[in-house]
Amino acid sequence: MAFLEIDGLKKRFGNVEILKGINVELEKGGFLVLVGPSGCGKSTLLNTIAGLENITEGQIRVEGRAINDLHPSKRDIAMVFQSYALYPNMTVAGNIAFGMEMRGVPAAERQAAIDKVAKILQIGHLLQRKPSQLSGGQRQRVAMGRALVRDPKLFLFDEPLSNLDAKLRVDMRIEIKRLHATTGTTIVYVTHDQIEAMTLATKIAVMRDGEVQQFGTPAEIYNNPTNIFVADFMGSPAMNLIPAKIDANGSGLSVVLDREARQPIVLPMPGAPAGLSAFKDKQVIFGVRPEALTDPEGAERNGSEIATADCHIEVVEPAGSDTFAVTNLGGKGVVARLRADARIQPGTSTPLAFNLSKAVFFDPATEKRIL
Amino acid sequence: MSAITSPARQASSGMHARTINRVIIYGLLALFAIFYLMPLFVMLVTSFKTMDEIQNGNMLSLPHAPTFAPWVKAWSEVCSGLTCVGMKGYFWNSIKMVVPAVLISTLLGALNGYVLTKWRFRGHTLVFAMMLFACFIPFQSVLLPMATILGSLGRFGVTLQNATGFNFGLGNSTVNLVFVHVVYGLGFTTLFFRNYYEAFPTELIKAAQVDGASFFQIFRRIMLPNSLPIIVVTVIYQFTNIWNDFLFASAYAGSGDVMPMTVALNNVVNTSTGVVEYNVNMAAAMIAALPTLIVYVVAGRYFVRGLMAGAVKG
Numbered sequence: 198m199a200f201l202e203i204d205g206l207k208k209r210f211g212n213v214e215i216l217k218g219i220n221v222e223l224e225k226g227g228f229l230v231l232v233g234p235s236g237c238g239k240s241t242l243l244n245t246i247a248g249l250e251n252i253t254e255g256q257i258r259v260e261g262r263a264i265n266d267l268h269p270s271k272r273d274i275a276m277v278f279q280s281y282a283l284y285p286n287m288t289v290a291g292n293i294a295f296g297m298e299m300r301g302v303p304a305a306e307r308q309a310a311i312d313k314v315a316k317i318l319q320i321g322h323l324l325q326r327k328p329s330q331l332s333g334g335q336r337q338r339v340a341m342g343r344a345l346v347r348d349p350k351l352f353l354f355d356e357p358l359s360n361l362d363a364k365l366r367v368d369m370r371i372e373i374k375r376l377h378a379t380t381g382t383t384i385v386y387v388t389h390d391q392i393e394a395m396t397l398a399t400k401i402a403v404m405r406d407g408e409v410q411q412f413g414t415p416a417e418i419y420n421n422p423t424n425i426f427v428a429d430f431m432g433s434p435a436m437n438l439i440p441a442k443i444d445a446n447g448s449g450l451s452v453v454l455d456r457e458a459r460q461p462i463v464l465p466m467p468g469a470p471a472g473l474s475a476f477k478d479k480q481v482i483f484g485v486r487p488e489a490l491t492d493p494e495g496a497e498r499n500g501s502e503i504a505t506a507d508c509h510i511e512v513v514e515p516a517g518s519d520t521f522a523v524t525n526l527g528g529k530g531v532v533a534r535l536r537a538d539a540r541i542q543p544g545t546s547t548p549l550a551f552n553l554s555k556a557v558f559f560d561p562a563t564e565k566r567i568l
Numbered sequence: 569m570s571a572i573t574s575p576a577r578q579a580s581s582g583m584h585a586r587t588i589n590r591v592i593i594y595g596l597l598a599l600f601a602i603f604y605l606m607p608l609f610v611m612l613v614t615s616f617k618t619m620d621e622i623q624n625g626n627m628l629s630l631p632h633a634p635t636f637a638p639w640v641k642a643w644s645e646v647c648s649g650l651t652c653v654g655m656k657g658y659f660w661n662s663i664k665m666v667v668p669a670v671l672i673s674t675l676l677g678a679l680n681g682y683v684l685t686k687w688r689f690r691g692h693t694l695v696f697a698m699m700l701f702a703c704f705i706p707f708q709s710v711l712l713p714m715a716t717i718l719g720s721l722g723r724f725g726v727t728l729q730n731a732t733g734f735n736f737g738l739g740n741s742t743v744n745l746v747f748v749h750v751v752y753g754l755g756f757t758t759l760f761f762r763n764y765y766e767a768f769p770t771e772l773i774k775a776a777q778v779d780g781a782s783f784f785q786i787f788r789r790i791m792l793p794n795s796l797p798i799i800v801v802t803v804i805y806q807f808t809n810i811w812n813d814f815l816f817a818s819a820y821a822g823s824g825d826v827m828p829m830t831v832a833l834n835n836v837v838n839t840s841t842g843v844v845e846y847n848v849n850m851a852a853a854m855i856a857a858l859p860t861l862i863v864y865v866v867a868g869r870y871f872v873r874g875l876m877a878g879a880v881k882g
Contacts (some may be wrong), residue, residue: 249774270780282775286793295789296779343775 200225206255232394233404275344283328290324354386440527441483482559487534489555496550615850638847648835658832669749677757685765702755741821764798800870
């Protein structure tokens, strides 16, 4: 039995179904990230766990106990909001202690708890300030302090980093990960940022239109996406999804990528997934991540399924740590990730190595993975 | 001569035009301000003059021998109808009416605004539209229905008096006026608070719910402490309206020693015992106007700030 179980959860507003049967579970001490584009229902799902929204159908259980009919304050949860939601009329200490005050915890105990949390988050010198006197990062800390002080069974984070600037966001991300590692709390975290999802999560639920598209560990989601949406959404730059044709040439299958005004590229696929043979002479979507499409020197030498083909480079983007090259395959711009010092010129042809062991295939009709 | 004027000349003529514009604008503003302040000035200087000076001197001139006698007379001796006990009793009548009416209508308006924005229910827009409609009902049209209701309340008060020995204030003229002003003010106070709370971050309420605060705890600990600008606006608006109200006051408490200030002032001015004592009348009028003036001066800067707040989100 998992620590948090969400079972067949549905949420309707009138006739509109916002959540269409969510099934997710999380072990104790786990870090579940709900990720998806805006409007996918991830924040609604978090609010239903918090009890701020009612559910229409299904059940939410914590440690085997159904909590979906309990008032938010009775669920033993703490929540960090996107806007931090610090009470502007109270000091930092007052904000952190408000929940305890509402539950009638004696003043001395409250003070001890405030001091403990202030020490963990290093906000001791801010305790007497008002939220308006704090910077964004400090407010973020106070908001986390307010959640931490309750020592709840479950932490809920609603896009906590999206109001911070880029550098601070990375710092706070590490901070949250460290906090999770040291306190061992169970966290449900909502974000639209797939990098946050990848770096923080032990489990990711990728959502779209009120449905979980895929639920698994970050590695599963990244390497084995179940459909085109997940493949496209996770990873930056996104996975290249190239229209291709499957050809059978005697012994095995091969992938044919059309090119404008050039010979098509034919990549032999000795380790093709079993399902692919059904697509002989048919169109598929060939998915390859930028890091699996690189210069031959940078490719894994011992990779069993490396195929090299000359490609016409249209744009070169040096990013410092890597160089991204854009070529055109199957009528789409395709990004390759090369070493930073790769010698490459736009407008020339250069050999690129396809790591076919990392390639995935999708059915263009159903958008599902071909296994 | 060249058709191109030199940039320097252009700049200087531009400056010249700007100065003239400024003079015209500020001149007009000063003129209107003087025009608007003139009655107040005349009232103030007249109230400090003796009757001789009023009859023989210039209306706009400052008093030669300032005297507080008219003010003293207005406060404690002037006749309203046949009773000559000054304005002080009526002044307190007004205070006793205006303070509870303002407090109750402001508090209820805040509560309404809180529910209409943060605890939405089916049909909340309709309820708000109807409350808004209350702002546009002319005073005169509710005079008779309200009189009927107040009459019923009065009779109910008598019943209670007979049953329990206490009428709970029902039938009392001041209580009646408080009731009328609270009911009539609710539309406005609800409008003010609803618009203010519309921009109030809902996440704060959610956070307080997770923290375990109840409906009224959230209202008292989170909403009210963060509503100072709109509270000030509402209090000024309600205080001015209720204090200055003449129609309801004369209709429901128009005679005897329950009259509010406005009705009493009218009676004072209409009472003629030979010569009209302009200085006393002016002093009485100043006394009647003073509380609203004080409220504006003390809280006026919040008034402007409050009207701006909520206009722009964030």
